[in-house]
Amino acid sequence: MPTSVAPRFYLIPGLGADERVFRSLQLHGEVRVVQWLMPKSAAETLPHYAARLAASIGPEPCWLVGVSFGGILALELARLRPLARVVLISSLADARQLPPLLQIARKLRLYHLLPPQLLQLMPRLAQWFFGARNGAEYGLLRQIILDTNPIFARWAIARLLQWDSTGVPPAIRIHGTRDRLLPVGRSSVDFLLAGGGHFMIVTHAAQISSILNQLAAAG
Numbered sequence: 001m002p003t004s005v006a007p008r009f010y011l012i013p014g015l016g017a018d019e020r021v022f023r024s025l026q027l028h029g030e031v032r033v034v035q036w037l038m039p040k041s042a043a044e045t046l047p048h049y050a051a052r053l054a055a056s057i058g059p060e061p062c063w064l065v066g067v068s069f070g071g072i073l074a075l076e077l078a079r080l081r082p083l084a085r086v087v088l089i090s091s092l093a094d095a096r097q098l099p100p101l102l103q104i105a106r107k108l109r110l111y112h113l114l115p116p117q118l119l120q121l122m123p124r125l126a127q128w129f130f131g132a133r134n135g136a137e138y139g140l141l142r143q144i145i146l147d148t149n150p151i152f153a154r155w156a157i158a159r160l161l162q163w164d165s166t167g168v169p170p171a172i173r174i175h176g177t178r179d180r181l182l183p184v185g186r187s188s189v190d191f192l193l194a195g196g197g198h199f200m201i202v203t204h205a206a207q208i209s210s211i212l213n214q215l216a217a218a219g
Contacts, residue, residue: 007216014068016148024205039155046159050076075168086171095165106161131197176200
């Protein structure tokens, strides 16, 4: 990727989230937030959905930065945009990295046992899972959860647990040591942030900004 050209970042938020989670990032380059589309049906596949989402992403070299479920979409988009480089934040590079409980749900196809409204009904549980501090962080997380469309959430959960990660492109992983939703476990991570939880795109925005800018500068 030429270093003389300002880098282009496509930021892909997590399930139900939007550009609000990126508001504290300070990136040196062109920044575009990829907007979620509603699935065409409950059975729409991830590759088909990614193909629709790819319409907003040009074929030129760029950085696809995906958070949580957005990381999985970043990998699927990279299949269609071979000049893109992928950075995963609080996400998975392989379906085998799902935590044990979700692995069981995946094998038994128990997608309906993960109701998307659970965290809406228990916001303090969500706070613990995501690692958001009291005050503005909790307020932002709570509002994002309340704004999440349950139809989209149910579709995304099913796609996550059915994800076929075979042959996905390589990615750079940024993960937190205290991620309770998707624990890092023994999987390989390029940048491990001490104390980072699943909401570290907000809580550790300065560190993540620095890493992304360094990666882009290195080409």
